[in-house]
Amino acid sequence: MMIPRPATGTCAAAALAIGLAAAMVPQPAAAQAPPGMSAIDKSNPAASKQDTNLRPHPTPPTVTPLDKLPIDKLRLPAGFKAEVWSHGHPGARTMVRGDKGTIFMGTRLIGRVYAITEKDGKREVKVIVQGLTQPNGLAFKDGSLYVFAIHRVFRYDNIEDKLDNPGTPVELTDKFNLPPEIHHNWKYVAFGPDGKLYVQVGANCNICEINPGIHGQIRRYNADGSGMEIVARGVRNTVGFDWHPQTGELWFTDHGRDWAGNDGPEDELNVIAKGNEGAFFGFPYCHANGVPDPDIRIPNACAGVTLPAATTGPHAAGLGIKFYTGSMFPKEYQNVAFIARRGSWNREQKFGYDVITARTDGAKATLTPFMTGLLDEKANEFHGRPTYLFQMADGSLLVSDEQNGAIYRITYSGK
Amino acid sequence: MLSCWWRPLVLGLAAAAFCADATLAQTTEERIKLCGACHGEDGNSRMPNIPSLAGQPEFFLVHQLILFREGVRKVAGMNELLKGLKDDDLIALAKHFTALTPKPSEEQADPALVKRGEALIEPMRCVSCHLPSLDGQEQMPRLAKQRIDYLIHALKQFRDNARSGADTLMSAVVIGVSDDDLAALAHYAASR
Numbered sequence: 074m075m076i077p078r079p080a081t082g083t084c085a086a087a088a089l090a091i092g093l094a095a096a097m098v099p100q101p102a103a104a105q106a107p108p109g110m111s112a113i114d115k116s117n118p119a120a121s122k123q124d125t126n127l128r129p130h131p132t133p134p135t136v137t138p139l140d141k142l143p144i145d146k147l148r149l150p151a152g153f154k155a156e157v158w159s160h161g162h163p164g165a166r167t168m169v170r171g172d173k174g175t176i177f178m179g180t181r182l183i184g185r186v187y188a189i190t191e192k193d194g195k196r197e198v199k200v201i202v203q204g205l206t207q208p209n210g211l212a213f214k215d216g217s218l219y220v221f222a223i224h225r226v227f228r229y230d231n232i233e234d235k236l237d238n239p240g241t242p243v244e245l246t247d248k249f250n251l252p253p254e255i256h257h258n259w260k261y262v263a264f265g266p267d268g269k270l271y272v273q274v275g276a277n278c279n280i281c282e283i284n285p286g287i288h289g290q291i292r293r294y295n296a297d298g299s300g301m302e303i304v305a306r307g308v309r310n311t312v313g314f315d316w317h318p319q320t321g322e323l324w325f326t327d328h329g330r331d332w333a334g335n336d337g338p339e340d341e342l343n344v345i346a347k348g349n350e351g352a353f354f355g356f357p358y359c360h361a362n363g364v365p366d367p368d369i370r371i372p373n374a375c376a377g378v379t380l381p382a383a384t385t386g387p388h389a390a391g392l393g394i395k396f397y398t399g400s401m402f403p404k405e406y407q408n409v410a411f412i413a414r415r416g417s418w419n420r421e422q423k424f425g426y427d428v429i430t431a432r433t434d435g436a437k438a439t440l441t442p443f444m445t446g447l448l449d450e451k452a453n454e455f456h457g458r459p460t461y462l463f464q465m466a467d468g469s470l471l472v473s474d475e476q477n478g479a480i481y482r483i484t485y486s487g488k
Numbered sequence: 489m490l491s492c493w494w495r496p497l498v499l500g501l502a503a504a505a506f507c508a509d510a511t512l513a514q515t516t517e518e519r520i521k522l523c524g525a526c527h528g529e530d531g532n533s534r535m536p537n538i539p540s541l542a543g544q545p546e547f548f549l550v551h552q553l554i555l556f557r558e559g560v561r562k563v564a565g566m567n568e569l570l571k572g573l574k575d576d577d578l579i580a581l582a583k584h585f586t587a588l589t590p591k592p593s594e595e596q597a598d599p600a601l602v603k604r605g606e607a608l609i610e611p612m613r614c615v616s617c618h619l620p621s622l623d624g625q626e627q628m629p630r631l632a633k634q635r636i637d638y639l640i641h642a643l644k645q646f647r648d649n650a651r652s653g654a655d656t657l658m659s660a661v662v663i664g665v666s667d668d669d670l671a672a673l674a675h676y677a678a679s680r
Contacts, residue, residue: 114660128617129657131547131627134554135575182551184560184653204559206652253649256660278660332613
């Protein structure tokens, strides 16, 4: 189904097109830079000394055929295996599971939400919603699928009973009242152990003075959008978080700024320690492990800033994080976080494109490579981009690959 | 089934709007004709606010066509026309328009604005994505020889958060940029 579209009939379409055309007429100069919005990006091209041709890599909106998936390139520690679990769903990113076993998948540019069901050991993929703006934020609770598309929020009740016709969702956009700016505002959302819905609001720029009352936050809400609280501030753009199974503390990945050099500032893995709710994580003044911003300078830039548990590499783009609690992997993986790194664009020598583990110790973490092989360092080319992780009931781990529109399943047999 | 073309005058600007039954165009050749009615038979638009497609990067065209088909990028006429087409149909259209030669439109670039636009190109990092030639690449469109009025329209949509399915980086780049500077960028880019 399509989410509310401006036109249904062909002649209504024509009428609307005329309306659009009217809107195209040049308007007299209006007031610029709405209040609360950041000014233009403050990065300094000359100072960063990076190749000015660096640019984001395109994400194919079309299907990657099964025989072109890079499954043979994946490298894992001894005893682990990877297989293609599902494919043919371009833009594969976030994954949540319904109570009845459906895996729902969110995307960015292609605007779809997929439902993946299992039948006779095979996966069936359906597009259940399309036409949304970057529906990356998915959460599931009490039979309902929550879909966050930038600032628009929809709830599909009893969704697993009507995958073929999800019907009209309950729109919660006004309740959540999220900012409409799109940059760094594709959402990551998840229900916490406290039953609250945690929602990211990124900085709407690469590097700029944001309005700290609006952007650069992690918030939590009641499921109906009421009772908003800010749990982290000064967060440039987290698009993945999870709660430590033992401490209950929230751990989140965060992307460092671009155009300040190939080697940094590095991305971050952060923790909101007990009693530190609402802490300030430094953006835009202080990055990584205490690096003052080169373009927005203030005295004592890192004073009062909660520094990361670990830095996770330059431009590596750590996205999904999942603490492992399954019984399939060896004991040493219990309560260890897996992190998918989508890989760099703003770096001459490419970096990331893998899954790493983070072993946490209090408010610190040690990182180790886990799933590699998608980056060909010699050729400076990549073959896939891991984005999110999901632990199945049997303890196997799903990894989504946005570049190839596929999900890989990682199992452990010890052989 | 009706296939009607309207070319109403709206505030002095000709705006193309149509209610066409896309099923009437069954083949790629027929679809190309339908596209050409607005975007120019040779892919160079002569209609105000309608973009030229000639010489656009193939990836860019495929991507945008898919976004139109899916209803992510909302332009009513385009959404209707592309409904139900397969990826391969869209790829065929993209290949056709990519291969055509871009030509400048009939609009007159203002030399003062061109000069001002040139000065903005470096600090705004336009060429990182769109190339020094502004020919575009991959998912990033050609700006050179595009229509000035369309470029202004598109830049304002990016700035004002009025373009659904827009590239988010592009929106961030033009946040807070004045109408005059957007016009300067458009005049410069179109003149390349």
